[in-house]
Amino acid sequence: MLISYGQVLGDYLYDVFVAKFDFWLAFGLVAQLLFTARFVVQWISSERAGQSVVPMAFWFFSIAGGLMTLVYGIAKREPVIIIGQAAATVIYVRNIMLIIKNRGRASKTLSN
Template identity: 85%
Template sequence: MLIQYGQALNAYFYDVFIAKFDFWLAFGLVAQLLFTARFLVQWISSERAGQSVVPMAFWFFSMGGGLMTLIYGLAKREPVIIIGQGLATLIYIRNIMLIIKNRGAASKTLDR
């Protein structure tokens, strides 16, 4: 019985990752890797600072990975991905806009 479960699991992973491998699967995997990289960037930055920080690179990885995942969702017609990443990408873009705005305001204050 355990052997049957193992064979079924092998067949499942073969079907999902090998038999169905195409451009969109590769694109989706790259999108997920890019999206995951944001957590590594945030973790490394926080460890270096000795406190929790969210560097600008976190938001760029979020936006890049989110946009790619949104494109993947659109291509695959996945409504859960489309809704989730569509809304999340707006938040990432807004955070980048706020950071840029505040950096500009901070530099103007320093120039006075």
């Protein structure tokens, strides 16, 4: 009996995306979409500026997508996702704190 690679791939994709579809898969997909949106935002901002730019929205999408992916990892008991997203979320929050801190300094410098 000869099974085509197309059939094997089709069966795999059906099993992963249809047969096992539940709330957590939908949640994980939304998390990944938010996480991916940050790169789209960064790319558009950079194209408009004509240079590499990392807008504040990049960090907010990072936090939203990262936290949702962390929750997904916890629910699915995936240690690689848990460790990676927990560490990354700390970095995202710290970047926003630094941006806000530097904006405050810049506005004080301009007012003097």
